[in-house]
Amino acid sequence: MTRVRIAPVADFPAEAGLRIEVADHRIAMFRVGADFYAIGDRCSHAEASLAEGEVFDDEVECPRHGAAFGLADGEARTLPATSPVPVYEVDVEDDVVYLTIDEES
Numbered sequence: 001m002t003r004v005r006i007a008p009v010a011d012f013p014a015e016a017g018l019r020i021e022v023a024d025h026r027i028a029m030f031r032v033g034a035d036f037y038a039i040g041d042r043c044s045h046a047e048a049s050l051a052e053g054e055v056f057d058d059e060v061e062c063p064r065h066g067a068a069f070g071l072a073d074g075e076a077r078t079l080p081a082t083s084p085v086p087v088y089e090v091d092v093e094d095d096v097v098y099l100t101i102d103e104e105s
Contacts, residue, residue: 006097012036017051017060023101027088030055030071036092037071038099040085044076050085 004022012018012031019041020027028041028051039060041050048064055061059068059077067081074087089100 009095019051036090038088039074044083045081
């Protein structure tokens with residue numbers, strides 16, 4: 001596991017996604033209020049970028065076919081997606097956002 005510095009808190013748009021790539025992982029990061037979430041950026045149904053989706057409370061809606069995924073657990077909450085996306089550990093220290101990446105997965 002590797003802890004990676006991503007960016008200052010101020011660089012994250014509120015209630016929206018930001019796509020990043022770290023160690024061959026394509027990740028969609030979200031800032032909802034004071035909370036930060038990181039999930040796999042590829043919709044498990046149709047390979048669309050979840051970072052481009054709309055955020056509704058604790059989930060993001062895929063921009064291609066409307067499948068919703070939980071921001072905290074990556075679970076597919078609505079069809080047409082039925083499989084979850086990966087979830088990454090996020091923490092904030094001194095107003096900087098960090099991710100923990102498992103480089104082997």
